[in-house]
Every structure is written in C-alpha cells, then in structure tokens.
Amino acid sequence: MKTGSNAIFATFDPYPSYKGSAIHIEKVTELMASKFPKTLVVSLKKHTDKPLAPGLQHLEFEMEESNYLKRAQAYSAWLDDILEKEHQLEVGHFRDVWSGIPILKRPHITSIFEVNGLPSIELPSRYPYIGESTIEKIKVLEDECLHKCQLIICPSETIKKHLIKRKVLAEKIHVVSNGADIPAPLNKPVGLPDEYLVYFGALQPWQGVDVLLKAMQYLQDKPELKLVICSSHKPKFARPFIKLAEKLSVNDQILWKYQLHKDELHEVIQHAMCTVAPLTECSRNLEQGCSPLKIFESMACKTPIVASDLPVVREILAADKEAKLCRPGRPADLARCIRLLADYPDLRNELSKNAFAKIISNYTWDHINSTLSAIYDNIFKLVF
Structure with missing residues (x-):
C-alpha cells in the first residue's frame, strides 16, 4: 500500500x-x-x-x-x-x-x-x-x-x-x-497508602528496582511508609521482583500497579512523599547515557526526587538543591536519602519547589x- x-x-x-x-x-x-x-x-x-x-x-x-x-x-x-x-x-x-x-x-x-x-x-x-x-x-x-x-x-x-x-x-x-508537560492538580486515588514513595517506569536491570527493594529493608522501622511501584510492563514482568521482595521480607511494604494511563500515573506521583530513580552504575547509564523521563515527570508534578548520583542525572538536577542524590547501587545510602525526606517536610518542599522552577524555565x-x-x-x- x-x-x-x-x-x-x-x-x-x-x-x-x-x-x-x-x-x-x-x-x-x-x-x-x-x-x-x-x-x-x-x-x-x-x-x-x-x-x-x-x-x-x-x-x-x-x-x-x-x-x-x-x-x-x-x-x-x-x-x-x-x-x-x-x-x-x-x-x-x-x-x-x-x-x-x-x-x-x-x-x-x-x-x-x-x-x-x-x-x-x-x-x-x-x-x-x-x-x-x-x-x-x-x-x-x-x-x-x-x-x-x-x-x-x-x-x-x-x-x-x-x-x-x-x-x-x-x-x-x-x-x-x-x-514534561505540567499536569493539573489531581485527586489522590482511592486505595493508596497515607504515606508512600513511588517508582514508575520500566523494570529493566539498569533501572535499579532491585536496589530499591533492598533499600526498603532499611526502612522497616517506618511501617507506615509504603512503596508504590507503577510498572509500564504487564504483571508477568514483575514476578522476579515480587519474589525478591518476599525473600527480603518487604512484600507487605509494596503495592504494585501496572500500565497506568498518563492521568492515573500523575495522580499517584502528585501525592507521593517522593519519587525514586535508582539507576545503576552500568555501561548503559554511564557510557551510553540516558535522559530519564521519570525525573522530568516528577519535577512537573512538584514531587521531591531521590535519584542515583550519575552524570546523566546531574545534567538535569543539582544535588541538595533540586534533588537528593545517592550513591548508585547502595541500598543503605538510598534508604538514608529517603529517610531524610520522610523526616524533614521542609526539605521536601524546598527540593520540589526548586526542581519545579527549573522545569518551568528549561524543560x-x-x-x-x-x-x-x-x-x-x-x-x-x-x-x-
């Protein structure tokens, strides 16, 4: 034709x-x-x-x-x-x-x-x-x-x-x-925890979802803090991570959602305590590079960000001014940064405010x- x-x-x-x-x-x-x-x-x-x-x-x-x-x-x-x-x-x-x-x-x-x-x-x-x-x-x-x-x-x-x-x-x-586009304010979806952090996107090895699950072990003294994972894949791709969460005894801290439409995803992001981009220190992220859409979407939703300290992330966000950056592949350090945001609401507000100003000006x-x-x-x- x-x-x-x-x-x-x-x-x-x-x-x-x-x-x-x-x-x-x-x-x-x-x-x-x-x-x-x-x-x-x-x-x-x-x-x-x-x-x-x-x-x-x-x-x-x-x-x-x-x-x-x-x-x-x-x-x-x-x-x-x-x-x-x-x-x-x-x-x-x-x-x-x-x-x-x-x-x-x-x-x-x-x-x-x-x-x-x-x-x-x-x-x-x-x-x-x-x-x-x-x-x-x-x-x-x-x-x-x-x-x-x-x-x-x-x-x-x-x-x-x-x-x-x-x-x-x-x-x-x-x-x-x-x-990213700046979404309108949306209501919090029914059924979400009172306090949660969110990971959203794909589940490839370089995304570091396994590191995030291990980090949740260090946050078990905060049983009210949950992790919502919004996977862009079908449920079958989450099975290895669900098994890992069970092995780590953190499965009761995690809520899975799959293939959400854009507005549904923005509802989850906007009401999160923070989003997490735990990118790994691998050739895909270091040698080749990337430009994580999850970071831009989080900035647009005025949601604080915890991300791996990699050159591709520092191209977008200034450490301690617009995001908390952690050592890649280190669950304990990732948990430390999440804990800081959980314990200090003023820090969350400052980071999200600065990141939002940057996306309005540049992205x-x-x-x-x-x-x-x-x-x-x-x-x-x-x-x-």
Missing part, C-alpha cells in the same frame, strides 16, 4: 504504549505532522488505543516472534518493503538501527537518527548470554547508521560524548533533552519542541 507520505518516523518499539518513550515519540511525531502534513509513523504493534495526532498515518508491524534479533530483522525487512513504494519521502526520522538501515539505503531521504539507546550496550543487560560476535555485528550496523545519517539527535551530553568517542562528527549531533515540552522545531526548520541546511 502506498501512503503518499513526505516524511516517515520509524521506531522498533510498540506505539502507542505505556512506556515512557511513548511520551517522547508522541511529542516528536506531533511536531513532524505540523512540519510535514503527510507524516507516516511505523512501529511495532501498539499496546493502547490512544489516538495519534491529526495528520499522522500509522502502520504497525504485527509479527509475533519471541526472539529479539529475528523480530528485529523481520521488522527491518518489512520497513524496507514499505519504503520501496514511498519514492516521494523527503525526511526519515528513526530511533534505532533496525529502522535506520532501510532508510539509509535511500539517499534521497534526509535522515535523522534519534539516539536514545544503542543495542550493543543495552542488549547484554537484557540478554546476558548474547554472544560477543553478535554484539560486534550489531556495532557494525550502529556505526553504519551513525556515520551515514545526516543528523543525530540525542537527549543528553553523556550520549553525545559517547558518540564522539565513536568518531561521529560533533557538528552533526544535536542535544535535545526530554521534558517543558514547549521548550524542548522549540529546539527541535528549529532543527526541522533548518533541516536541509544542517545536513552533513
């Missing part, structure tokens, strides 16, 4: 979905639709029926395949078939190498690689038994995309530094941070989109 689109946004990710990345995809595709009235979005099969922005067409890759690499290769071939019919495309914005390879085969498409993560770094954390030879082959694909694409967008200086180490031209890398989606909009306005002048 030929769509007649003049721009394409491609992602090897389900969209729309409950993942934090879906918020970023929504903002970028809305902007693309405003610049290119016939924008085509291609993605994995959606997880939710949330409508897309007006002007967007959507094609979903629906193949069911449990093997990650087989699914990635099949998706790439599927996208290649689509592009064979779309000769009028001017711009191709892609978020991964599996989308990038077929787009970069068409030199008439001005290519933008949005680098949020690299599979050579992320896959060993998700699949510990993946072979080194496979990783080396993936690196070759990454290098092809990084060097052949005409522009790169990434959400943090940490990622930019990593790409420069891989001999990517600094001039073609544009740092465009993540952000609303209006600010972020103005930067991205300028890139798109000059896209044909900026290419290398």
Whole structure:
C-alpha cells in the first residue's frame, strides 16, 4: 500500500504504549505532522488505543516472534518493503538501527537518527548470554547508521560524548533533552497508602528496582511508609521482583500497579512523599547515557526526587538543591536519602519547589519542541 507520505518516523518499539518513550515519540511525531502534513509513523504493534495526532498515518508491524534479533530483522525487512513504494519521502526520522538501515539505503531521504539507546550496550543487560560476535555485528550496523545519517539527535551530553568517542562528527549531533508537560492538580486515588514513595517506569536491570527493594529493608522501622511501584510492563514482568521482595521480607511494604494511563500515573506521583530513580552504575547509564523521563515527570508534578548520583542525572538536577542524590547501587545510602525526606517536610518542599522552577524555565515540552522545531526548520541546511 502506498501512503503518499513526505516524511516517515520509524521506531522498533510498540506505539502507542505505556512506556515512557511513548511520551517522547508522541511529542516528536506531533511536531513532524505540523512540519510535514503527510507524516507516516511505523512501529511495532501498539499496546493502547490512544489516538495519534491529526495528520499522522500509522502502520504497525504485527509479527509475533519471541526472539529479539529475528523480530528485529523481520521488522527491518518489512520497513524496507514499505519504503520501496514511498519514492516521494523527503525526511526519515528513526530511533534505532533496525529502522535506520532501510532508510539509509535511500539517499534521497534526509535522515535523522534519534539516539536514545544503542543495542550493543543495552542488549547484554537484557540478554546476558548474547554472544560477543553478535554484539560486534550489531556495532557494525550502529556505526553504519551513525556515520551515514545526516543528523543525530540525542537527549543528553553523556550520549553525545559517547558518540564522539565513536568518531561521529560533533557538528552533526544535536542535544535535545526530554521534558514534561505540567499536569493539573489531581485527586489522590482511592486505595493508596497515607504515606508512600513511588517508582514508575520500566523494570529493566539498569533501572535499579532491585536496589530499591533492598533499600526498603532499611526502612522497616517506618511501617507506615509504603512503596508504590507503577510498572509500564504487564504483571508477568514483575514476578522476579515480587519474589525478591518476599525473600527480603518487604512484600507487605509494596503495592504494585501496572500500565497506568498518563492521568492515573500523575495522580499517584502528585501525592507521593517522593519519587525514586535508582539507576545503576552500568555501561548503559554511564557510557551510553540516558535522559530519564521519570525525573522530568516528577519535577512537573512538584514531587521531591531521590535519584542515583550519575552524570546523566546531574545534567538535569543539582544535588541538595533540586534533588537528593545517592550513591548508585547502595541500598543503605538510598534508604538514608529517603529517610531524610520522610523526616524533614521542609526539605521536601524546598527540593520540589526548586526542581519545579527549573522545569518551568528549561524543560517543558514547549521548550524542548522549540529546539527541535528549529532543527526541522533548518533541516536541509544542517545536513552533513
């Protein structure tokens, strides 16, 4: 089927979905639709029926395949078939190498690689038994995309530094941070504890949810303080963590929620004593970098933040002024920071007030989109 689109946004990710990345995809595709009235979005099969922005067409890759690499290769071939019919495309914005390879085969498409993560770094954390030879082959694909694409967008200086180490031209890398909208005040949901901290997002190893569960052991003298975990995954992905909580004897301190819609999630965040971003000290967070949406959403909800003291976090938040930062991978230190906020309400208020002021000044989606909009306005002048 030929769509007649003049721009394409491609992602090897389900969209729309409950993942934090879906918020970023929504903002970028809305902007693309405003610049290119016939924008085509291609993605994995959606997880939710949330409508897309007006002007967007959507094609979903629906193949069911449990093997990650087989699914990635099949998706790439599927996208290649689509592009064979779309000769009028001017711009191709892609978020991964599996989308990038077929787009970069068409030199008439001005290519933008949005680098949020690299599979050579992320896959060993998700699949510990993946072979080194496979990783080396993936690196070759990454290098092809990084060097052949005409522009790169990434959400943090940490990622930019990593790409420069891989001999990517600094001039073609544009740092465009993540952000958040400011939600309206919402009522506290029925059934939540009187006092709780919240973790929300995905459950990959680098997120540090296991560290947070271990930290709860050090807070057992505060039985009124509960932990609410809002997972963006289906319940089955929480099973290892539920078993760990039982082993640690903290399962009665934890309440699980799954795949909440945005307003439901904001209700939980707004009434939390604090949110926690216990990112681990691993290559995914240190070498590659990230830009945690959970931090921006917490800032926008005026909720105090406890986060791991990592360069990607310090790019956003000032320690002891806008957040409490703890040593990554140290449950006792994480518990110490949580205890400080539990015991000192004035400190909580000061941190959340300062963090909210920063997001208003720098990180609303209006600010972020103005930067991205300028890139798109000059896209044909900026290419290398």
